[in-house]
Amino acid sequence: MTVRPVGARVVAYVAGGCLIAMFAVIAVALSPEVRSGFTPSQVGTLVLMLAVVLAVLWGIARSTVRTDESGIHVRNGYRSHHVPWADARTVSFGGGTPWGVLETVDGASIAMIAIQGSDGQYARTAVQLLRTEIVARH
Secondary structure (H helix, E strand, O other), X not given: OEXXXXXXXXXXXXXXXXXXXXXXXXXXXXXXXXXXXXXHHHHHHHHHHHHHHHHHHHXXXXXXXXXXXXXXXXXXXXXXXXXXXHHEEEEEOXXXXXXXXXXXXXXXXXXXXXXXXXXXXXXXXXXXXXXXXXXXXX
């Protein structure tokens, strides 16, 4: 089973595309006199800021929860977790958290950004399937 956020991915892709388009339009629309007033370090700073924002949006979009024979794999942005089936206790959802949380037998909690509360029934179904799979694997 593989779960990816729906709404968050759409927002990340649309926002990223709009930012790139906005930067391109502004760069082309500025008169040559104004463009020549920018120093290379100022241009570099703008490009770096765009790259950082795009990297954050990409991290949100690439979040996944995947299961296989070895356990549960959670990727939140650029950080990954692997929880063997024997170490997974349950998945909680709600209680004020905007995403699902994987609880382990040693008391650790791992946020699962791929299961967004804003995705509604899709997220609730994913949590239920994960709970069922955890019980079946124990």
